Amino acid sequence: MSLLVVGSVAFDAIETPFGKTDKIVGGAASYIALAASYFTKNIDLVSVIGDDFPQDFLNILKNAGVSMEGLQVKKGEKSFFWSGKYHNDLNSRDTLDTQLNVLANFDPIVPESAKNAEFLMLGNLVPAVQRSVIEQMNVRPKLIVMDTMNFWMDIAMEDLKKTIAMVDVLAINDAEARQLSGEYSLVKAAQIILNMGPSVLVIKKGEHGALLFNKEEVFYAPALPLEEVFDPTGAGDTFAGGFIGYLSKTRDISFENMKRAIIFGSAMASFTVERFGTERLLGLNAKVIEERVQEFIELVQFELV
């Protein structure tokens, strides 16, 4: 398999200014795998769920070309559950409830078929769990991309840094880049973080787009100004899924190609926020994705006379 995706497959209950859901399917790996599946059909999923998880959604993933061999189903246990409420500006949210359930003792097991994956996407998880996946690989992947969050910076910074040192691309948001580096300037923050190990840093800025840094260059991908952001949940994971999906498809990990990958990731994320949960991410096709990418091109295109 060419792409291994590790992360949570879970339930969310979401409240936004536009509405409210009961338990719906969520989890970093759900968004990542779905988004990536529009670019490659060679995806392995490593995750854990309880026996309360809907078979329908697993079938959707299977039909999208995602192999489930690495998905552990814990009998008599419950899937991870998160509940949150977004503020009116949709840029901030309160966590209402977190039930770790099966995620509390998640011990990922990479199936043999996935141990030679060329691309590895580590969704947000305990840093030591992310590391254990890297250590199970037969060959070091061509590219390891890692997501994480401020929570691990608060409670497990040293452990987190060990994992960061092992990856090629770190994808975090602007507040997290500032926290991780201790620097307010994102340019300075990027250089500090790149000295921690990764050769590339992606800084996600939500409605303000994303920045791509290596030690010499910087690229700015805008976010599409949207009429309506309905539910931001999963936008960052979808972005990561589109990013690594595009790279897996093209098998080109140059900085130039990563620019394209970021545009595709941003395009995928712009779909996700239009509906609750994974709803909008289902039933896309190459044509609507290309059209969305074209909107990004037009958004930033200008010619100097």
Next chain:
Amino acid sequence: MSLLVVGSVAFDAIETPFGKTDKIVGGAASYIALAASYFTKNIDLVSVIGDDFPQDFLNILKNAGVSMEGLQVKKGEKSFFWSGKYHNDLNSRDTLDTQLNVLANFDPIVPESAKNAEFLMLGNLVPAVQRSVIEQMNVRPKLIVMDTMNFWMDIAMEDLKKTIAMVDVLAINDAEARQLSGEYSLVKAAQIILNMGPSVLVIKKGEHGALLFNKEEVFYAPALPLEEVFDPTGAGDTFAGGFIGYLSKTRDISFENMKRAIIFGSAMASFTVERFGTERLLGLNAKVIEERVQEFIELVQFELV
């Protein structure tokens, strides 16, 4: 004259995390005229100062090609003074002191030579004062660009809307666009504001760049990620000055050319924030401006294979 600039010429005392100034030269029209002077030498300034204002700075403006006929010097009175302190993130600030002085009764008088100006830039002022300038023109300018601020939305919304209805381009920041329209989504806010009169809206987002809207199109200009933002004072005015300066020089007010104008405006603003006050804006030249513009092009440039 081809460009008429109206706005404050004043003193600022600024405190940022990086240092502190005594009274230095500031004011919207100072930044606008200086920035525009790199694009056109046909500039008229309409403003008011006390007799406490340094002749040195007036000479700088004169040497930059700015005609001072419309600058009123009030004997025995003091120039407008503003003092502020930026927070650590540089995105927010507290006003420590505002002394209106000569600005309290500013009655702008447009000199005959400027009454046929093709381009009119209204810097932030009392909306009725901005309107009185438009009313003094012999011929309606080819393009009227207007800046304003949340302060007038708080205390004089109806009066502000009268002025907005008379201009072609309104340039405000994202918070102001939301306040003026009552809409959080900038896409929806833009359409509401464009229905108030202007045919083009520029939304300035500081370190996140700027958006350019007309009723059919949208363009996103990034801001250059800077190693160090030293002092944000005047960035928005410098942006406006570069924008209208470029348009005055090229005399092309198409949406395509406004995209270029926004890039030049952003480039000019990226200089201003590197030093206190107008310091960095003095002594630039066409070559360093072109180089900075080139950085913007490289920042967003990508090719789809």
